[in-house]
Amino acid sequence: MSVDQNGGKPVTNTHLLVRYAKRGKMRFASHLDVARAFERGVRRAGLPIAYSAGFTPHPKISYAGGAPTGVASEAEYLSLALTSKVEADAVRDRLNAALPDGIDVIAVTEDSGGLPASRLTASEWRVVLSGLAPESAVPIVQEFLALTEAPVERLTSKGMRRMDARAAVASLSVEGPDASDDMGGTVLRMVVRHTAPAVRPDDVLNALRDVSDVVPAESKLIIRLEQGSLGESGVVRL
Amino acid sequence: MPVESVFPQLEPMLPLVRKPVQYVGGEVNSTVKDWDDTDVRWALLYPDAYEVGQPNQGVAILYEVLNEQPGVLAERTYSVWPDLEAKMRAAGVPQFTVDAHRPVGAFDVLGVSFSTELGYTNLLTALDLAGIPLLAADRAIEHPIVLGGGHASFNPEPIADFLDAVVIGDGEEAVLTITRIVRAWKAAGCPDGRDGLLLAFAATGGVYVPRFYDVEYQPDGRIERVVPNRPGVPASVRKHTLLDLDAWPYPKAPVVPVAETVHERYSVEIFRGCTRGCRFCQAGMITRPVRERSISTIGKMVETGLRSTGFSEVGLLSLSSADHSEINEIAVDLADCYEGSNVGLSLPSTRVDAFNITLADELSRNGKRSGLTFAPEGGSERMRKVINKMVTEEDLIRTVTTAYSSGWRQVKLYFMCGLPTETDEDVLAVADLAKKVVAAGRAATGRKDIRCTVSIGGFVPKPHTPFQWAAQCPAEVVDDRLHKLGAALRGDRTYGKSVGFRYHEGTPSMIEGLLSRGDRRVGQVILAAWRDGARFDGWGEYFSFARWTAACAQALAGTPVDLGWYTTRERDYGEVLPWDHLDAGLDRDWLWEDWRSAVAPEGAGEVEDCRWTPCYECGVCPAMGTEIQTGPTGDRLDGRRLLPVLATNGR
Numbered sequence: 051m052s053v054d055q056n057g058g059k060p061v062t063n064t065h066l067l068v069r070y071a072k073r074g075k076m077r078f079a080s081h082l083d084v085a086r087a088f089e090r091g092v093r094r095a096g097l098p099i100a101y102s103a104g105f106t107p108h109p110k111i112s113y114a115g116g117a118p119t120g121v122a123s124e125a126e127y128l129s130l131a132l133t134s135k136v137e138a139d140a141v142r143d144r145l146n147a148a149l150p151d152g153i154d155v156i157a158v159t160e161d162s163g164g165l166p167a168s169r170l171t172a173s174e175w176r177v178v179l180s181g182l183a184p185e186s187a188v189p190i191v192q193e194f195l196a197l198t199e200a201p202v203e204r205l206t207s208k209g210m211r212r213m214d215a216r217a218a219v220a221s222l223s224v225e226g227p228d229a230s231d232d233m234g235g236t237v238l239r240m241v242v243r244h245t246a247p248a249v250r251p252d253d254v255l256n257a258l259r260d261v262s263d264v265v266p267a268e269s270k271l272i273i274r275l276e277q278g279s280l281g282e283s284g285v286v287r288l
Numbered sequence: 289m290p291v292e293s294v295f296p297q298l299e300p301m302l303p304l305v306r307k308p309v310q311y312v313g314g315e316v317n318s319t320v321k322d323w324d325d326t327d328v329r330w331a332l333l334y335p336d337a338y339e340v341g342q343p344n345q346g347v348a349i350l351y352e353v354l355n356e357q358p359g360v361l362a363e364r365t366y367s368v369w370p371d372l373e374a375k376m377r378a379a380g381v382p383q384f385t386v387d388a389h390r391p392v393g394a395f396d397v398l399g400v401s402f403s404t405e406l407g408y409t410n411l412l413t414a415l416d417l418a419g420i421p422l423l424a425a426d427r428a429i430e431h432p433i434v435l436g437g438g439h440a441s442f443n444p445e446p447i448a449d450f451l452d453a454v455v456i457g458d459g460e461e462a463v464l465t466i467t468r469i470v471r472a473w474k475a476a477g478c479p480d481g482r483d484g485l486l487l488a489f490a491a492t493g494g495v496y497v498p499r500f501y502d503v504e505y506q507p508d509g510r511i512e513r514v515v516p517n518r519p520g521v522p523a524s525v526r527k528h529t530l531l532d533l534d535a536w537p538y539p540k541a542p543v544v545p546v547a548e549t550v551h552e553r554y555s556v557e558i559f560r561g562c563t564r565g566c567r568f569c570q571a572g573m574i575t576r577p578v579r580e581r582s583i584s585t586i587g588k589m590v591e592t593g594l595r596s597t598g599f600s601e602v603g604l605l606s607l608s609s610a611d612h613s614e615i616n617e618i619a620v621d622l623a624d625c626y627e628g629s630n631v632g633l634s635l636p637s638t639r640v641d642a643f644n645i646t647l648a649d650e651l652s653r654n655g656k657r658s659g660l661t662f663a664p665e666g667g668s669e670r671m672r673k674v675i676n677k678m679v680t681e682e683d684l685i686r687t688v689t690t691a692y693s694s695g696w697r698q699v700k701l702y703f704m705c706g707l708p709t710e711t712d713e714d715v716l717a718v719a720d721l722a723k724k725v726v727a728a729g730r731a732a733t734g735r736k737d738i739r740c741t742v743s744i745g746g747f748v749p750k751p752h753t754p755f756q757w758a759a760q761c762p763a764e765v766v767d768d769r770l771h772k773l774g775a776a777l778r779g780d781r782t783y784g785k786s787v788g789f790r791y792h793e794g795t796p797s798m799i800e801g802l803l804s805r806g807d808r809r810v811g812q813v814i815l816a817a818w819r820d821g822a823r824f825d826g827w828g829e830y831f832s833f834a835r836w837t838a839a840c841a842q843a844l845a846g847t848p849v850d851l852g853w854y855t856t857r858e859r860d861y862g863e864v865l866p867w868d869h870l871d872a873g874l875d876r877d878w879l880w881e882d883w884r885s886a887v888a889p890e891g892a893g894e895v896e897d898c899r900w901t902p903c904y905e906c907g908v909c910p911a912m913g914t915e916i917q918t919g920p921t922g923d924r925l926d927g928r929r930l931l932p933v934l935a936t937n938g939r
Contacts, residue, residue: 090598
């Protein structure tokens with residue numbers, strides 16, 4: 051139950067969990083860009099979105115930490131509150147018709163659990179590197195995994211932050227060659243715990259470069275494949 | 289032959305530049321057509337960053353008008369920031385459209401919208417990146433026709449060497465005329481090449497082709513005359529005036545940006561033109577007469593516009609929105625229609641003396657309360673008479689009292705500095721006004737947290753206005769007055785914290801003045817400044833006055849003219865002005881009389897608005913065959929019909 055902003059009348063909201071992807075060109079959208087797109091998307095879709103109370107009401111949409119700008123994802127999450135019940139699959143279809151291509155809703159489920167940090171504790175990433183052969187990558191990865199710590203620094207909005215990339219990495223493997231790369235490339239797969247400050251796949255790459263400078267400074271493509279809780283055999287989908 | 293997207297080459301650069309999302313397109317309501325299904329292809333350039341250019345109403349309208357035509361394709365292109373420009377040059381990636389990432393050089397027409405003269409260097413960057421020769425004379429049949437439009441194009445002479453053609457006035461019908469001419473010319477096998485097409489444009493009387501005119505100068509630097517240099521070219525070129533705005537309800541479904549932009553709202557132009565007669569205002573002079581859009585059409589446009597975009601703010605756009613004959617009905621009915629839907633209304637341009645309690649209530653009823661800005665422009669009553677902005681201090685105090693009483697805590701006031709006949713006292717009067725505004729707000733609300741922000745910049749005389757003959761105030765005088773004003777505002781502890789002060793330094797205005805009233809010789813200055821690195825001159829962090837003065841010294845060496853000649857020099861009646869052969873419909877003698885009346889020693893004369901008083905014979909309607917189109921229509925919007933289209937908050 052929440053309270054409507056205009057009369058104190060109690061309203062029962064329907065809470066939905068939305069899993070969505072950030073694909074192709076839309077991977078260059080920032081977290082705020084995606085949030086604006088969803089706010090307009092729910093309006094275009096004509097969904098009965100709930101608004102917060104107060105002087106400047108905001109649509110009730112909350113976002114789990116988004117993939118960084120430039121990083122694609124198949125596993126982003128948000129939750130939204132509707133003032134009346136709309137079937138989950140209809141919400142998915144209406145949103146997809148209303149959002150830009152590349153911000154694609156994959157699944158909608160009724161779920162009032164919200165998005166606390168405890169539900170999303172790790173992510174699985176696929177990282178494509180060009181100019182590095184898989185056979186060169188394997189020993190570098192092995193050396194990294196043997197480290198007890200791998201300190202890296204990144205400039206954030208809060209200043210230069212120092213973090214341990216090794217501690218955050220639950221698993222890291224060389225998946226194989228990048229078939230799309232004529233010049234030779236490697237695909238890495240990694241499971242990274244959600245920490246504060248967050249260790250991102252490019253932080254792990256920096257740590258790999260500290261092991262060997264043959265690791266390229268920029269990745270060709272990074273995709274978040276899965277997000278959820280950390281289980282025995284990897285990330286368990288939320 | 290299909291034109292390939294350059295996105296594969298662009299993509300690896302995007303992670304390395306600031307705000308890459310502005311370059312990727314793919315926005316809701318953007319249009320991509322098959323290249324080979326179309327025969328007339330337009331690239332529309334707004335020569336500034338995406339965040340400024342994307343919300344531009346003119347480009348949004350033409351993009352839809354053109355794309356609605358079968359066989360016609362229109363895509364948008366914007367200035368790339370220097371970080372991306374450097375990478376594109378290094379990798380040989382050309383200027384591209386954001387819609388399908390096609391190279392701009394492959395289009396038939398590159399239409400460029402100039403809202404401000406400070407975009408001229410960005411035009412050169414875009415042309416250069418596109419592989420289009422900078423000088424129109426160097427272009428060949430395979431290059432796009434570079435076509436200028438927008439308010440600044442009413443004096444295109446400074447960029448005449450870079451443009452193939454110019455349209456002045458409303459673009460909706462003009463782009464369709466040009467499309468028909470291009471189509472016929474291409475279908476006929478491009479007879480007589482580029483000149484054949486340009487001659488066909490010129491023959492309409494409504495397209496200016498600079499190279500078909502020769503400019504001759506007197507020994508002292510003034511223009512002797514501007515004459516056509518071949519048959520079939522008119523001595524002067526007419527502006528375009530769209531009549532019946534209800535027949536052109538664009539934009540219907542504007543592009544919804546993914547990137548953050550300066551205006552994020554569905555804007556509907558509630559009328560075009562303004563006849564208030566403010567003497568400094570180029571927009572008000574060149575867009576006459578007033579043509580209102582009816583309340584019914586506005587209601588329909590807002591309905592489809594919000595549904596197609598998902599925006600939560602409606603901007604009621606015009607040069608002076610509270611002057612619409614049914615503005616109260618529009619505001620009340622729209623607020624009724626969207627009651628409970630968190631859709632906010634905003635009036636981006638509101639006259640002090642037209643604001644009222646109804647508007648105050650309706651603008652704050654739903655959604656977020658947008659900022660309130662009023663533009664008295666002059667600090668003293670005497671100054672406001674000179675510029676014919678007849679707003680009294682009582683008007684202003686009454687209006688801000690209404691606003692503060694209705695819940696606003698802050699209002700913004702715009703002023704100009706360096707107006708004709710201005711003295712230090714006129715500018716210092718701004719400080720008194722701001723203090724009275726805050727005092728009125730405190731008295732009306734009993735609150736201490738009342739704020740008033742004063743925003744002030746240097747006045748730039750503009751072509752086709754009564755002040756087109758005026759001497760621009762030197763930058764150092766403007767800066768001195770602004771510093772004195774700042775000291776006066778900060779000096780009073782009673783109001784110090786309640787009054788915000790924002791000002792623009794005088795030097796960028798001098799360059800804007802040069803580009804506004806310049807002639808063809810200024811083209812070489814622009815070229816020199818651009819070669820020296822001038823980019824994004826409208827942005828303080830990129831603008832360099834030293835670069836521009838050096839470019840003036842270099843490019844104008846050996847001529848009798850210089851920066852001061854173009855800016856701080858008063859012109860007399862007999863001087864041929866660079867834009868005299870471009871006809872905005874304004875009677876030159878009427879403009880001159882109004883100029884003399886403004887600076888008359890006995891005090892400025894007043895010109896009233898021809899919507900409410902007899903015609904004062906500015907000359908536009910008879911010259912252009914147009915008429916004032918205003919309501920009231922007596923119609924109302926039906927809230928019950930409109931309401932279901934939007935999500936509500938459940939009540």
